Amino acid sequence: MWPFTSPFPAVHAREVPKNAVFDFIIVGGGTAGCCLASRLSEDPKVTVLLLERGRVVDDWQARVPLLASNPSRPGTPHVFLPSLPMKEGNGRATTAWLGEGLGGATLINSLLYTRGISDYNRWKEMGRTGWGYDTELESYFAKSENSLSQPASFRGKKGLWINQTFPEESVFEPYRRINEAASSLGIPYSSDMNSPDSPATCTALMDIAIDRNKHRHSVFKAFLDTANVRRRKNLTICVETIVTGIKCAPVEGSARPKAAGVYFGDAQTKKKSEKFFARATREVIICAGAISSPQILMLSGLGPKNHLESHAIPVVKDLPGVGSYLKDHLGVPLMFEVPIKDSLNVFRHGILPVLRHVLKYFIFGTGLLSVTSMRTTIFVRTALLDETMELPSMTPAEQDARNPQNAPDIEIQPIATHLSNNETSPMDDIGVFSMLVTFLRPKSFGSIRLTSADPHTRPAIDVGFLTQADDLPIVSKGVRLGLRLAQQMRARGYPMGDLSVPKAEDAASVDAFIRETMRTTYHYTSTCRMAPEDDAQPGVVDDELRVHGVDGLRVADCSIFPDIVSVHTMAPAVVVAEKCADFVKKAHGLMQ
Numbered sequence: 001m002w003p004f005t006s007p008f009p010a011v012h013a014r015e016v017p018k019n020a021v022f023d024f025i026i027v028g029g030g031t032a033g034c035c036l037a038s039r040l041s042e043d044p045k046v047t048v049l050l051l052e053r054g055r056v057v058d059d060w061q062a063r064v065p066l067l068a069s070n071p072s073r074p075g076t077p078h079v080f081l082p083s084l085p086m087k088e089g090n091g092r093a094t095t096a097w098l099g100e101g102l103g104g105a106t107l108i109n110s111l112l113y114t115r116g117i118s119d120y121n122r123w124k125e126m127g128r129t130g131w132g133y134d135t136e137l138e139s140y141f142a143k144s145e146n147s148l149s150q151p152a153s154f155r156g157k158k159g160l161w162i163n164q165t166f167p168e169e170s171v172f173e174p175y176r177r178i179n180e181a182a183s184s185l186g187i188p189y190s191s192d193m194n195s196p197d198s199p200a201t202c203t204a205l206m207d208i209a210i211d212r213n214k215h216r217h218s219v220f221k222a223f224l225d226t227a228n229v230r231r232r233k234n235l236t237i238c239v240e241t242i243v244t245g246i247k248c249a250p251v252e253g254s255a256r257p258k259a260a261g262v263y264f265g266d267a268q269t270k271k272k273s274e275k276f277f278a279r280a281t282r283e284v285i286i287c288a289g290a291i292s293s294p295q296i297l298m299l300s301g302l303g304p305k306n307h308l309e310s311h312a313i314p315v316v317k318d319l320p321g322v323g324s325y326l327k328d329h330l331g332v333p334l335m336f337e338v339p340i341k342d343s344l345n346v347f348r349h350g351i352l353p354v355l356r357h358v359l360k361y362f363i364f365g366t367g368l369l370s371v372t373s374m375r376t377t378i379f380v381r382t383a384l385l386d387e388t389m390e391l392p393s394m395t396p397a398e399q400d401a402r403n404p405q406n407a408p409d410i411e412i413q414p415i416a417t418h419l420s421n422n423e424t425s426p427m428d429d430i431g432v433f434s435m436l437v438t439f440l441r442p443k444s445f446g447s448i449r450l451t452s453a454d455p456h457t458r459p460a461i462d463v464g465f466l467t468q469a470d471d472l473p474i475v476s477k478g479v480r481l482g483l484r485l486a487q488q489m490r491a492r493g494y495p496m497g498d499l500s501v502p503k504a505e506d507a508a509s510v511d512a513f514i515r516e517t518m519r520t521t522y523h524y525t526s527t528c529r530m531a532p533e534d535d536a537q538p539g540v541v542d543d544e545l546r547v548h549g550v551d552g553l554r555v556a557d558c559s560i561f562p563d564i565v566s567v568h569t570m571a572p573a574v575v576v577a578e579k580c581a582d583f584v585k586k587a588h589g590l591m592q
């Protein structure tokens with residue numbers, strides 16, 4: 001039992017034998033990569049190499065749900081990457097945050113498990129065969145999860161990845177108060193927002209990926225459990241290793257090159273001159289996330305021709321879609337002063353609250369440390385709201401969560417702390433409650449571009465927020481909904497002072513506030529879209545995630561989303577991996 005468990009069986013780049021050969025090589029041991037490595041290595045006859053840039057992080061702090069997501073904690077496996085200046089955001093940058101370690105973003109994220117339903121039916125309407133929700137993806141969601149709280153038959157009970165709800169939402173008074181406020185505006189409550197029968201516009205208690213011991217259930221812990229990995233002699237996990245490119249070799253008698261293997265090196269930049277290569281006899285699958293997957297493709301000569309030539313990278317295949325359609329959910333934080341006991345900042349007020357919650361966690365598995373900072377949420381299709389931000393009664397057709405027309409376009413995420421980007425803030429010492437007004441259906445898109453042909457240099461991130469005119473009015477309505485919720489909370493006697501809100505509620509003041517405060521919510525997608533090459537926004541992979549024009553090469557992570565989903569992106573990333581595993585097994589005659 002932890003802390004006496006044996007160390008995780010991972011190796012480093014220089015320990016992989018020279019000219020090693022594997023059936024499958026997976027690039028990136030993040031959310032999708034861990035799941036895929038687990039599925040492919042279930043078959044002892046195939047060999048799998050998983051290469052991950054970050055470390056194995058499995059100390060006690062990494063297991064405590066709340067602590068692990070604190071970037072100021074030394075040892076948090078993450079990187080911050082400032083974006084390019086936002087043209088529509090007064091030239092400010094926003095900071096992308098990535099989890100870098102075995103488990104990827106699930107090492108540091110809020111663990112909220114949201115499926116999205118109509119999103120996949122929209123993908124199907126866009127022409128993506130095999131990606132609708134009901135008959136095509138629901139079983140994959142169920143396969144990966146073990147839902148401890150939700151009884152419905154479409155929720156998985158035997159999967160490796162545990163999630164549960166925490167009925168203690170009232171730990172923070174504002175969470176209970178905001179739900180009451182939403183209800184007073186006519187927004188219905190859903191007991192399982194992942195149900196196809198839930199109203200699409202709703203408030204909900206979230207499912208959170210936390211195990212029975214109240215430990216963070218990252219995909220690393222779920223899919224690559226130490227004992228399991230030890231038994232799998234056919235799975236090699238290589239960490240602190242950066243993949244620098246894919247070798248695409250010509251194939252005799254074919255116009256299409258084949259992915260023959262992977263170049264990699266030590267992720268420590270000081271040792272970057274050491275170079276290694278491993279050969280893949282069957283496939284290479286890139287799971288490096290929506291920021292890095294397009295970077296790796298471009299470094300390998302797969303991307304927009306002119307861009308590759310500008311970095312003197314020989315073009316293997318002109319793929320204009322690589323990195324070209326980055327989508328993300330922009331967030332606008334509204335912040336209010338509340339009593340300190342109702343805020344996570346209570347931890348900064350003396351040792352007693354800290355001791356109380358540490359004891360509660362380690363003795364009973366309860367208290368603030370046992371859950372991440374979010375518990376409830378509000379999803380709204382703003383077109384349904386009237387001018388006063390109230391929701392007139394919805395028809396059954398308007399509530400149908402399967403219908404893409406009904407997908408929410410705004411989420412109001414209640415968070416019991418401030419959302420200042422500064423390392424220290426005057427708001428550290430007072431009670432703060434934030435509503436992160438999150439825009440779920442952007443038309444705007446940005447891009448990922450190389451800044452150098454050196455794989456150790458991070459790419460340029462242009463988030464592209466609000467570059468399409470249709471987006472701002474919806475974000476503005478979302479902000480006004482947030483302000484109306486605050487008004488309702490106050491009207492019911494909850495003391496809230498304004499800390500960061502628009503100066504006034506007229507359109508100009510709200511728009512100015514949005515431009516001054518908008519930021520990423522870390523849901524990067526669609527940089528290697530699943531779409532045909534001749535799509536209006538050219539695709540990178542086909543409906544079975546194979547890279548156009550190259551054999552033996554797939555991409556499987558959030559980058560392949562044909563369009564961003566209107567929920568959080570962790571569970572959808574896992575479903576992409578589950579689906580990819582079956583594509584691969586089928587293609588190589590490995591289906592049981």
Ligand SMILES: Cc1cc2nc3c(=O)[nH]c(=O)nc-3n(C[C@H](O)[C@H](O)[C@H](O)COP(=O)(O)OP(=O)(O)OC[C@H]3O[C@@H](n4cnc5c(N)ncnc54)[C@H](O)[C@@H]3O)c2cc1C
Nearest residue numbers: 028030031032053104105109110111112243289558568570
């Ligand atoms: C702070 C934060 C909070 C979030 N909260 C939630 C939430 O509560 N719920 C939710 O649903 N979503 C949340 N998200 C989003 C969600 O977690 C991610 O969108 C999703 O997990 C990404 O999965 P992925 O497989 O595409 O990429 P990742 O999980 O990012 O995995 C990519 C992996 O590839 C590795 N890699 C990259 N480049 C290389 C290379 N060159 N060589 C080798 N390895 C490489 C990386 O180190 C990483 O481990 C959050 C994200 C963040 C950052």
